[in-house]
Amino acid sequence: MTTHPRSPAAGLQGARCRGCSVAVYPADAACPRCGGPAESAVLSGAGTLWTWTVQRYAPKSPPYQPPPGGFEPFAVGYVELADG
Template identity: 50%
Template sequence: MTTRLIDDTLFDSAHPPRLVGARCSGCATVVFPRQDSCPRCSQRAMSAQALPVSGYLWSWTLQAFPPKPPYRAPAGGWEPYHVGYVDLGEVLVEARLAIERSQIRIGLPVRLTTIHAYDDESGTEVLTFAFEPDQEGGR
């Protein structure tokens, strides 16, 4: 089966996965996903910034209802899943969590991965980003 990323603009690389945000050249604020202007100082001088692949779980919750479009449920139907904010040092990233409920805790070291989002019309597996437990202990 062939695979593709859900949105190439979110990634600096796919193998291994690495997210890309933006850094303001005026005040050094880092954002994810990328945007054209800085939310802190409003400058339009944003440059691509590869983000760390590991960090710590800052907060989390259970996504207990289907998201609004453009969300697409997988072939087996929608199932609740965990989402959280991951502290990557200079930025918090909201992401799916590929972590068993019994392991989830604030401060858990996590590492970027990709997971199945859905299969598109051509049968291609579409991958999205998520964070899983980091066996090496974080940054």
């Protein structure tokens, strides 16, 4: 079985704070809760989807620069990961 690198089965490349242990995705060098250093961590990808929306309109320019293929709508969600 082959999994896509962003699929829940493959896990998510996130980060975990060394101090307060909060997990974040996408990975960041600093913790959003305490500001301490965060280390790279593979997160399970399982959790609870609390809300979502679809961004159907391109941001105003400037500063937005449309990509070569043009703007494509995308989904954004708030997920509470099982990893914390």
